[in-house]
Amino acid sequence: MAEVPAECVIGVDLGGTKAVAAAVDRELAMRHRARREILRQDLPTLLATLTALVDEVREGVRGEVEGVGFGIPCLIDQDRHLAASSVHLPIEGLAFADVMAERLGIPAFMDNDGNLALLAEHHAGAARGEQNAVMITLGTGVAGGIVIAGELYRGAQGAGAELGHMIVDADGPECGPGCPSRGCLEALCSGSALARDALAFARNAPDSRLGQALAQGRDINGPLVTELAFDGDPDAATLLTRLGEWLGIGLANVANIFNPDVVVVGGGVMAAGELILGPARRVLADRALALPAAHLRVTPARFGADAGVLGAALFARERLRQRVRA
Ligand SMILES: [Zn+2]
Numbered sequence: 001m002a003e004v005p006a007e008c009v010i011g012v013d014l015g016g017t018k019a020v021a022a023a024v025d026r027e028l029a030m031r032h033r034a035r036r037e038i039l040r041q042d043l044p045t046l047l048a049t050l051t052a053l054v055d056e057v058r059e060g061v062r063g064e065v066e067g068v069g070f071g072i073p074c075l076i077d078q079d080r081h082l083a084a085s086s087v088h089l090p091i092e093g094l095a096f097a098d099v100m101a102e103r104l105g106i107p108a109f110m111d112n113d114g115n116l117a118l119l120a121e122h123h124a125g126a127a128r129g130e131q132n133a134v135m136i137t138l139g140t141g142v143a144g145g146i147v148i149a150g151e152l153y154r155g156a157q158g159a160g161a162e163l164g165h166m167i168v169d170a171d172g173p174e175c176g177p178g179c180p181s182r183g184c185l186e187a188l189c190s191g192s193a194l195a196r197d198a199l200a201f202a203r204n205a206p207d208s209r210l211g212q213a214l215a216q217g218r219d220i221n222g223p224l225v226t227e228l229a230f231d232g233d234p235d236a237a238t239l240l241t242r243l244g245e246w247l248g249i250g251l252a253n254v255a256n257i258f259n260p261d262v263v264v265v266g267g268g269v270m271a272a273g274e275l276i277l278g279p280a281r282r283v284l285a286d287r288a289l290a291l292p293a294a295h296l297r298v299t300p301a302r303f304g305a306d307a308g309v310l311g312a313a314l315f316a317r318e319r320l321r322q323r324v325r326a
Contacts, residue, residue, distance in 0.1 A: 021054060022309050114144045146258065252283065266300070266304065
């Protein structure tokens with residue numbers, strides 16, 4: 001029988017396709033991880049799935065749970081406790097955390113997934129100890145988080161820090177659903193953007209390795225581009241260099257506006273590592289003002305895929321502590 005951990009909270013990372021949860025103890029150790037597919041579930045099914053997911057983790061740690069935090073790829077209106085404008089989940093306009101608290105019978109909290117990834121990195125990862133930190137997560141979309149003077153910055157309504165929708169190319173490609181703009185960081189540096197550009201390249205260059213992969217019926221996506229680039233394919237490397245350069249434009253804006261100590265770059269696209277960060281740092285040095293550019297450290301995230309769960313748990317613990325004080 002597993003030892004009963006004291007004072008666990010549960011973190012839940014909600015993506016567009018799956019939800020991952022774990023109980024997290026005071027030492028940030030994850031206990032009893034669980035996951036569920038949630039792709040295209042309607043609201044009643046989704047709520048039932050998430051309830052079952054959290055209950056499974058609670059049973060795994062024998063019920064010793066103080067609260068649960070949810071990280072959601074969604075704008076959050078913290079004043080009104082509402083999930084606003086979610087593209088991937090049917091929770092728009094729902095007081096999601098309140099609904100889950102009632103179903104689960106324990107306190108529940110929610111925040112944007114980009115904020116929570118940075119909370120984890122700031123608490124114990126690549127931004128630890130820094131007063132001014134920014135995180136950019138290059139996944140299917142691009143999420144952001146900002147720490148100013150040691151605290152997460154959420155903006156007037158809790159909808160700030162959407163660094164993925166920083167416009168870096170005014171005439172660039174259209175951004176994703178939910179965004180009226182074009183040329184956003186998300187439209188140029190996300191995994192979806194990389195897959196789009198790689199597919200266009202493969203169609204135009206059937207003799208290239210990407211073109212051959214397309215002819216073989218392989219999925220043309222970010223992981224394939226990264227694999228080919230590490231294998232020495234110059235076309236795949238060029239795609240990643242270009243992505244890194246667009247990221248560098250974003251970093252130059254971030255450096256000039258926030259003068260942060262560190263920018264942490266995470267997400268699945270960062271499997272390409274320095275193939276992206278190298279060009280990004282070069283553009284940053286060329287395009288940002290000298291003082292903030294020289295100070296800024298650009299570094300990969302520490303927690304990778306676990307950042308969302310850890311951050312959601314840390315957020316729940318933070319909010320529980322505030323309740324005790326209030
Ligand atoms: Zn956008």
